[in-house]
Amino acid sequence: MLASEIKFCLRMAKAIACQFGPNCEVVVHDLGTNEPEHSIVAIENGHVSGRKVGDGPSRVVLEALHSDTTKLQDRLAYLTKTEDGRILKSSTIYMRDDDGKAIGIFSINYDISAMKAMEEMIQGFVGPARPEKEAPEITHSVGELLDQLIEQSVRLVGKPAALMNKEDKIRAIRFLNDSGAFLITKSGAKVCSYFGISKYTLYSYLDEAKSE
Known part of the structure; x- marks a missing residue:
């Protein structure tokens, strides 16, 4: 700008x-x-x-x-x-x-x-509570944001990283890539450590995720 x-x-x-x-x-x-x-x-x-x-x-x-x-x-x-x-x-x-x-x-x-x-208090008097979709969180640290995105990728797959197979990890990494996580400095190293893969494997999974 x-x-x-x-x-x-x-x-x-x-x-x-x-x-x-x-x-x-x-x-x-x-x-x-x-x-x-x-x-x-x-x-x-x-x-x-x-x-x-x-x-x-x-x-x-x-x-x-x-x-x-x-x-x-x-x-x-x-x-x-x-x-x-x-x-x-x-x-x-x-x-x-x-x-x-x-x-x-x-x-x-x-x-x-x-x-x-105040709305919830009034709602408690006049009717049942209305379920709402969880709102995304605003962070001021890119490290915290990366942690959030990794946690969301795990919830998306539905199993902990230790139990994920190759397809599960590709799905999680596709979510991280689509969310812009890899624009964060040194994010690749953290993702590799979290999912127990090498940098070479990460690049391979990224290629597969982008081609699907």
Whole structure:
């Protein structure tokens, strides 16, 4: 992103955060950086998720960096959660260049934990609780994000790594690749150690996963 674009986004972030108060976090990610582990270039009310300028990406950003950015769609009013369990209502808007390629992300995360608690209390009086799909977690450490993605890959397969056969491991590695996990520095070594495979085997499994 150009410096002028970042400055404008910073002004917009300040305005939105001021309008909606301390529960509203606004984050700007630069997708053009050569260091995807440090994609946040502007943030307001970072205490909501515990992040700051220079921190790493969320899963949404990793997937954006890994995908064809011309095909990415904005996501509005979906639920995420922080590491300490607070519920956020989030919107993700992609900023694009003249060719339609995503060059940045403008994200709004509003802490609705108190509202959700009140909703659940009222729901307890007026009717049965409604099951909800688990919200993805926002992290500020790429190491924590990688750990999350590895755990999700294991849940996807449905068995611990020690009991996985070749096909199971390829399925898990396909999920990690599609999620952008291998954009994280030194992720390959951690994945190899976790699944008990060599770097050569990892590359072989990646090739098979991509060809399917």
